[in-house]
Amino acid sequence: MTTVLSMPQGGNSDTEMLASGPELGPPDAGMEWPTGTVDIMVGLLTLNNAGSIEAVLKSILEGLRQFFPDASALLVNCDAGSQDETAALITRLAAGIIPVRTVSNAAGSYTNLSREAGFPGREETIHNFCLTARRVRPKVCLIVEGQLRSFSPGWIDHLAKPVYEQGEDFVVPLYRRHRYEGTLATNLLYPLTRALYGKRLRYPSGGAYALSGKFADEVITRSTWSGAATKYSVDSRLTTAALAGGYRVCHTCLGTKDLESKLAPADLSVVLAQTVGGIFHSMEAYEPSWENITRSHEVPVYGTPESAPDPGPLHTSRMVSGFKQGLRDLLPLWELILSRETLGQIIALDIQDPEEFRFPPLLWVQTVYDFSLAYHNQTLHREHMLKALTPLYLGRTASFVLETQHGDSAEVDRTVEHLCREFESSKSYLVEQWRWRDE
Numbered sequence: 001m002t003t004v005l006s007m008p009q010g011g012n013s014d015t016e017m018l019a020s021g022p023e024l025g026p027p028d029a030g031m032e033w034p035t036g037t038v039d040i041m042v043g044l045l046t047l048n049n050a051g052s053i054e055a056v057l058k059s060i061l062e063g064l065r066q067f068f069p070d071a072s073a074l075l076v077n078c079d080a081g082s083q084d085e086t087a088a089l090i091t092r093l094a095a096g097i098i099p100v101r102t103v104s105n106a107a108g109s110y111t112n113l114s115r116e117a118g119f120p121g122r123e124e125t126i127h128n129f130c131l132t133a134r135r136v137r138p139k140v141c142l143i144v145e146g147q148l149r150s151f152s153p154g155w156i157d158h159l160a161k162p163v164y165e166q167g168e169d170f171v172v173p174l175y176r177r178h179r180y181e182g183t184l185a186t187n188l189l190y191p192l193t194r195a196l197y198g199k200r201l202r203y204p205s206g207g208a209y210a211l212s213g214k215f216a217d218e219v220i221t222r223s224t225w226s227g228a229a230t231k232y233s234v235d236s237r238l239t240t241a242a243l244a245g246g247y248r249v250c251h252t253c254l255g256t257k258d259l260e261s262k263l264a265p266a267d268l269s270v271v272l273a274q275t276v277g278g279i280f281h282s283m284e285a286y287e288p289s290w291e292n293i294t295r296s297h298e299v300p301v302y303g304t305p306e307s308a309p310d311p312g313p314l315h316t317s318r319m320v321s322g323f324k325q326g327l328r329d330l331l332p333l334w335e336l337i338l339s340r341e342t343l344g345q346i347i348a349l350d351i352q353d354p355e356e357f358r359f360p361p362l363l364w365v366q367t368v369y370d371f372s373l374a375y376h377n378q379t380l381h382r383e384h385m386l387k388a389l390t391p392l393y394l395g396r397t398a399s400f401v402l403e404t405q406h407g408d409s410a411e412v413d414r415t416v417e418h419l420c421r422e423f424e425s426s427k428s429y430l431v432e433q434w435r436w437r438d439e
Contacts, residue, residue: 039071040064040160041138041213043078043129045122049146050084052260056151057093060144063156064098068164076132077102078125086146103128123234127225133216140164141211148207150258158252159210162302169247170238171210172201175257176306179404179412180314183397184272186416189236192279192368195423197243198293204235207257215247223285229278236278244286253303272393273386280375280386291431296424307409314405319398320354326391333388337374342366349395359392359399361422367392368423369430376434 042060046053064073075098077090087102094100105124126143133141140163144151162168182205189203211219219225219241229237242249283290327334327350334343345363352358371389375382404412 037072037137037139037213038074039138040068040073040140040142040164041076041133041136042073042142042144043076043126043132044090044144044146045078045080045125045129046082046086046090046146047080048082048084048086049260050082050086050089052149053086053089053146054093056144056146056148057090059151059153060156061094061097063153066153067157068160071164073098074136074138075100076129078129079104080122080125081105101132103132123230126234126238127220130216130220133211133213134220137217138213141213141216143209143211145207145259147260148258149260150256151208152255155208155254158254158303159208162250162252162300163210163212166250166300167212167248168210168250168300169212169215170242170249171252171302172204172239172249173208173254173257174202174251174301174303174305175205175207176255176308178308178310179409180310180401181308183400184275184393186412187364187396187400187419188368188393189275189279191365191416191420191423192276192372193239193243194296194420195427196279196283196290196293197240198290198296199243199249200296200298200420201239201243201249202251204239205257206235207259208254209238210252212247215242215245218245224282229281229285231274232278232281233275236275237282240279240282240286244282244289246289250300250302253301253305255306256308268393269387269390272390273383276371276389277375277382277386280372283372284376287434291434294424294427296420314401316357316398316401317354319394319401320357323357323359323391323395323398324350326388326394330388330391333380333385336379337385337388338367338370342370346392354398355402357395357398357402359396361419362426364392364396364419365422365426366429367396369426369433372430373433 042064044053044057044060049056060075064071075090075094077087077100079087079102081104087104091100091102103125105128129141129143140160142156142159159171159173162171182203185203185205190201193203194200219238222241222245223229224237224241241247327347331347334346338346342363345360346367349357349359367389371385374380374385379385380388400415404415
């Protein structure tokens with residue numbers, strides 16, 4: 001490959017641009033640091049990806065060559081402490097094609113971060129990427145995870161063009177999924193953020209994003225990016241910052257997502273606590289942005305969403321058992337978190353047959369809102385409280401599957417839409433209780 005990407009001229013000096021922020025690796029042979037802004041800055045997030053990084057990098061370079069041949073570009077290897085040859089491979093493969101800089105952090109010191117995000121240290125890695133963007137002032141920032149085996153050159157076009165040509169600020173992928181993939185998003189994260197901020201942005205699931213230079217520069221200055229917020233999912237905080245900050249958000253369709261993950265699956269209670277906790281934490285920082293919103297609107301979708309074939313029937317018996325076990329073990333905690341009316345209805349679910357189990361949408365909405373209020377009121381230790389939501393989520397997921405198992409994808413979509421509308425119509429309860437507890 002002989003792609004040569006044009007470099008910008010003029011602007012601030014190297015000294016001015018490097019005055020603050022993360023330490024950058026040494027210059028690559030034959031390449032100079034850009035003096036001024038660049039059009040596209042690609043952040044390649046890596047952690048011991050020597051086995052897969054060559055294909056990902058070649059797709060990035062080919063995508064830039066095909067779809068943005070006249071754009072100036074910079075590749076920033078945001079490495080979370082690789083112990084293999086990942087960084088050296090990137091430098092060698094990109095030599096003479098695109099300027100490369102390495103921004104490193106020690107992954108081992110970031111043990112509180114979300115396992116859902118892909119690897120330890122991801123939050124700090126993205127933070128360093130945004131600091132670099134502040135110096136370079138790119139028009140478009142792309143974030144690509146190094147273990148993303150399904151990345152193709154066309155993804156560069158799909159991700160970057162909405163920012164580059166349409167002025168979007170935050171581009172979230174829609175992947176090809178089967179109808180029950182991502183139930184945490186469809187039954188909790190998406191309905192809740194939609195009701196709060198009034199935009200129908202399906203919850204992101206990592207892999208790749210696009211940000212405007214403006215958003216990348218401003219997001220790390222927000223209160224939700226430091227202090228206690230860092231224990232929560234970085235995806236959650238990016239999303240709420242975009243929604244609450246009045247930025248232009250959209251989806252782009254990318255097809256199948258295939259990650260080469262070397263980590264064991266994260267515990268559900270940990271993932272749920274870190275993603276939902278991120279939303280609850282942001283509610284306090286962004287209260288003026290969400291409390292007066294009463295309806296939601298669609299966001300632009302670039303491309304056509306695709307559905308994958310179902311993998312086969314899902315067995316809900318273990319989910320229902322998990323709910324009922326939680327009812328036995330966590331009832332004293334639920335009594336402190338949930339309103340008396342909500343708790344009474346949840347206790348009544350215990351007598352249902354597992355094959356006919358139903359967790360009504362409105363009851364689920366009341367449950368989630370009560371948990372958010374308990375978080376705000378610090379009724380319990382917040383981490384314990386968030387994990388106590390897990391059995392209730394399992395019950396709602398089992399009900400969701402049982403409600404729709406004989407329908408098609410359209411039936412699933414209608415069920416999700418109905419749930420979203422319940423979250424929206426019941427939001428007045430949340431606002432009233434939130435204000436009452438603040439008085």
